[in-house]
Amino acid sequence: MMPSGPESVLRARAAQLGLSRACDDDLFEAVLEHDVQIPDPSDGECRRYYAQNADALRHNDLVEADHILFALTPTCPIEALRKKAEDTLNALILQPDTFPALARAVSNCPSAQLGGNLGQLTREQCVPEFWRAIMDHGHPGLLPRLVRTRFGLHIVRIARVERGPLPPFAALRENIRQRLRAKALVAALHLYADDLQRQSDREMAGHADHDAPSMLR
Secondary structure, three states: OOOOOHHHHHHHHHHHHOOOOOOHHHHHHHHHHHHOOOOOOOHHHHHHHHHHOHHHHOOOOEEEEEEEEEEOOOOOOHHHHHHHHHHHHHHHHHOHHHHHHHHHHHOOOHHHHHOOEEEEEOHHHOOHHHHHHHHHHOOOEEOOOOEEEOOEEEEEEEEEEEOOOOOOHHHHHHHHHHHHHHHHHHHHHHHHHHHHHHHHHHHHHHHHHHHOOHHHO
C-alpha cells in the first residue's frame, strides 16, 4: 500500500527508483529528473519576467515612513482591534496632522515615542507584507487602508520613496532563470505527485476488487 499525501508518494517513488538525497527538495528533484523533463526557461521567458517584475528586481530601494501599530494579542479580539484601527485611520484621513499625537497615544510600537517615525527603511528591514504595501502605494502620503502583518494592524504614512537602480538584464539572467526553474519545479512536483497518487488509488482499488468475495463482485 502506497503512503498517502504528495510528499509520501514522492518518497515512495524515490525508494522504488533507489534514489536517496540529503534533503527532500533534492530527492524530489531527482525523482522528477528521472521521470519528467523540466526544460530550462528560454531567454525570451527570462526577458519577459525581467520586464514584468522590474520593481521586485531593483536594488537598494529606500523609504521613509511612519506607522501606528495595533498589536495582535491573545486577549484582544481581532474585530475589536480592527474597529479601533479603522476608527483611528478615518480620523487621520480627516485630520492628517494629528498623526504624531495619535501615534504617541495609541501605537503599540516603541516608535510611538517618536510620533510613529520609523526612519529610513530597506526591504530587508521590513516584513514582506509591510514592504509590499508601501511599494504598491508607491508615493508619499497616508495609505488609505490598514496593513496587516504578523505583528498586527498598521496605519502607514509614507514620507519618501526612493527607487534603487534596476540592474541590466545580463546581470540578472541567471538569477531569473533559477527563479523560473524553481517555479516550474514546484508546479511539476504537485502535478506529478497528484498523478502518482491517482495511480496508487487505482492500484489500491484494483487490489480491493481482486480480494473481495466473489458474491460481492
